Amino acid sequence: MSRRVLLLTIIIASALSHTVFGADDPSRPSPSAVADEAFWKSHLLKLRQAYQSLAENKMTAIQQRFDVTYYGIRLSIDPAGLHGGWITGEVTVQGRPIEGTLDTVQFDLSSSLAVDSVKTGTSSLSFQRVADLISIPLPAGGGTSEFAVTIFYQGHPQGSGYGSFSFGSFNNKPMVATLSEPFFARTWWPCKDHPTDKADSVDIYVTIDDDLVVASNGSLVSIIDNGDGTKTTHWHESYPIATYLVSLAIADYYVYSDTLMYQGHTMPIDFFHYGKPDDWIRANNALVREMLTAFSDIFGIYPFIREKYGHAQFGWNGGMEHQTCTSLGGFSEWVIAHELAHQWWGDMVTCGSWHEIWLNEGFASYGEAIWSEHKGGSAAYHSEMNSFEGTWNTSGGRDVLYVDDTTSVDKIFDWKEYRKGAWVLHMLRYTVGDSAFFRILRKYGSAPRQYGTALTADLQQIAEEETGRNLGAFFHQWIYEGGRPDYEYAFFPEATDSGVVTYLFLNQVQQGYKPFQTDVDVRFFFPETTVTVRLIDTLVVQNYILRFADIPDSCVIDPDNWILNSAKQVEYGFRIVNDGLPDAFVSQPYRQQLLAAGGKAPYTWSAVDVSLPIGLSVSASGLLSGTPSEPGVYSIFLRVSDSDQPTHDLSVFSPLTVRLIHGDIDNQPQITLGDLLYLLRYLYKNGATPVDLLQADLNCDGDVNLVDVVVLLNYLYRQGATPCTTTD
Numbered sequence: 001m002s003r004r005v006l007l008l009t010i011i012i013a014s015a016l017s018h019t020v021f022g023a024d025d026p027s028r029p030s031p032s033a034v035a036d037e038a039f040w041k042s043h044l045l046k047l048r049q050a051y052q053s054l055a056e057n058k059m060t061a062i063q064q065r066f067d068v069t070y071y072g073i074r075l076s077i078d079p080a081g082l083h084g085g086w087i088t089g090e091v092t093v094q095g096r097p098i099e100g101t102l103d104t105v106q107f108d109l110s111s112s113l114a115v116d117s118v119k120t121g122t123s124s125l126s127f128q129r130v131a132d133l134i135s136i137p138l139p140a141g142g143g144t145s146e147f148a149v150t151i152f153y154q155g156h157p158q159g160s161g162y163g164s165f166s167f168g169s170f171n172n173k174p175m176v177a178t179l180s181e182p183f184f185a186r187t188w189w190p191c192k193d194h195p196t197d198k199a200d201s202v203d204i205y206v207t208i209d210d211d212l213v214v215a216s217n218g219s220l221v222s223i224i225d226n227g228d229g230t231k232t233t234h235w236h237e238s239y240p241i242a243t244y245l246v247s248l249a250i251a252d253y254y255v256y257s258d259t260l261m262y263q264g265h266t267m268p269i270d271f272f273h274y275g276k277p278d279d280w281i282r283a284n285n286a287l288v289r290e291m292l293t294a295f296s297d298i299f300g301i302y303p304f305i306r307e308k309y310g311h312a313q314f315g316w317n318g319g320m321e322h323q324t325c326t327s328l329g330g331f332s333e334w335v336i337a338h339e340l341a342h343q344w345w346g347d348m349v350t351c352g353s354w355h356e357i358w359l360n361e362g363f364a365s366y367g368e369a370i371w372s373e374h375k376g377g378s379a380a381y382h383s384e385m386n387s388f389e390g391t392w393n394t395s396g397g398r399d400v401l402y403v404d405d406t407t408s409v410d411k412i413f414d415w416k417e418y419r420k421g422a423w424v425l426h427m428l429r430y431t432v433g434d435s436a437f438f439r440i441l442r443k444y445g446s447a448p449r450q451y452g453t454a455l456t457a458d459l460q461q462i463a464e465e466e467t468g469r470n471l472g473a474f475f476h477q478w479i480y481e482g483g484r485p486d487y488e489y490a491f492f493p494e495a496t497d498s499g500v501v502t503y504l505f506l507n508q509v510q511q512g513y514k515p516f517q518t519d520v521d522v523r524f525f526f527p528e529t530t531v532t533v534r535l536i537d538t539l540v541v542q543n544y545i546l547r548f549a550d551i552p553d554s555c556v557i558d559p560d561n562w563i564l565n566s567a568k569q570v571e572y573g574f575r576i577v578n579d580g581l582p583d584a585f586v587s588q589p590y591r592q593q594l595l596a597a598g599g600k601a602p603y604t605w606s607a608v609d610v611s612l613p614i615g616l617s618v619s620a621s622g623l624l625s626g627t628p629s630e631p632g633v634y635s636i637f638l639r640v641s642d643s644d645q646p647t648h649d650l651s652v653f654s655p656l657t658v659r660l661i662h663g664d665i666d667n668q669p670q671i672t673l674g675d676l677l678y679l680l681r682y683l684y685k686n687g688a689t690p691v692d693l694l695q696a697d698l699n700c701d702g703d704v705n706l707v708d709v710v711v712l713l714n715y716l717y718r719q720g721a722t723p724c725t726t727t728d
């Protein structure tokens, strides 16, 4: 789905003044009221209340027990009927129990529609209705395998959400449009209204005035003249389809077609417009064929290639990706690309939960950038992605992609789901590289998700399988957490005897968010050239030491804008460069050069002796060295001064862990065959107990036994893992 901002809605709604919706449709103000702020406020309040009352559908316990395989929807629509439009419906639902036997089936159906009867075959069934749910007890033995029930109902559909069912007029003739996402199919037909249960196929029969054109999903089977001023149009959707993607668009349409030829397939592309479209719209429609080809090349063949693609004009300003038959209120190239990309991402692979709508909207928005890239290459792609940045609010955690409250339709379809969602794919592409990224997309679009549903966890799993990388932090921070890294950075080049050393620090200063873990490009500018390095940034304070042939003039963080971030250059100052000291090991020599930069060399170092592990010392030149004898976690108090007048002084507590490697059983330096023999004698030949029994527990499980022998054997002779270490 694609929404435009309110202001645009107002302008377009005024321009489309021939589109007049029924006055009692709560989602459709009359144009004269559009500019009235008070009207909008109360209108939005009413909408919000309607959303709450229809809060996110959770499947009932009974609904979880069966799988719908087929819907046959027969609607007779009388636009001149009671309350500004009346529908008489007959919906056949076929399904099967997922396990066990069903004694009852339940469907979602708005309480505003009256149910006349329910049948299975020619037998009538009883039914109960509570709120928007109809429960139908099946006859004894009726629910052991396939069931089929037909619900006869009628009424004036109450449009909910973004206008689930709307009556209007164009050209002094009636028009009808549906937009059921996310859970409003129930406002005009009975169904199990949840995206995870797609019917394998759907038939849609619509009987209405014979001067109207009915556009819907799948292939056109027949149009039968009933001889009474009406005709019945039959569409058949032969691919699995979610209930919210079943649609009608009915008007006195001007219809024309194009044809896609792709890999031996010939497929119609149908356009349904309110009158002959302007040249610019025809020009954009003409791009659909190329878009279908480009997306098929990149994402895999158009998912509904045996049927059609098309779009039908409706009165809502934006677009809705109804399967094989998008509904459109605007015809920009970008909304056309967006809705077409949805045919893969949203329709073929549907988000399995409204909490994860970004899997629909982020992917479709990313499709717009893919179309840009197809037309204009990398620069056009980046320009499109850059235009998406910053169009969502980064304050107050609103930019968490995972939708907490799915009872609010506006929260589900927040801009961030589109724009930040697209950015997640953009960042994933940068993180894993182009070839892995497009492999991931293809695999994500393949069975069992193809024609089914998916969750973020599926995408993560595929991405990890395709790259062999743990992408837990990536998905966690961008989907389930808000914010972005706000960087402060500076660099300090220093000419030394061994060449130019450039110190760079990259600090994450964002408030209220944990440090992000991401790769990030840094581009250094030299008089004659530039060099881009890719760094891994995981810490609040992170220092890098880089070696270039020359002294860089300047540098830029994330120059190509691959990662959501802000970056501010600050003074380098005088600073200690070691972020942390590598672990030391008991009885093993340790040598670590402490580094400072940014002041006037040479630097003079010292440490508070009592803070140092026994056996280690710090020289004035900053060499921390020696052989530690006691395990432990130490906090070394270091001081450093530069040679300026007056001097600059720094001090820091630097953590150092000294580990004891188990395995020195014979109390001789090094772990050798002697330790193995000592252990074997102790365990099996009544040999002496090791002086430090802890040393013989090589896997730190609290026991000294055969397992420890195996660990030691593997370590000594089979390049096995190092024995365990402890710090006490």
Ligand SMILES: [Zn+2]
Residues within 6 Å of the ligand: 001, 002, 338, 342, 360, 361, 364, 365
């Ligand atoms: Zn969309």
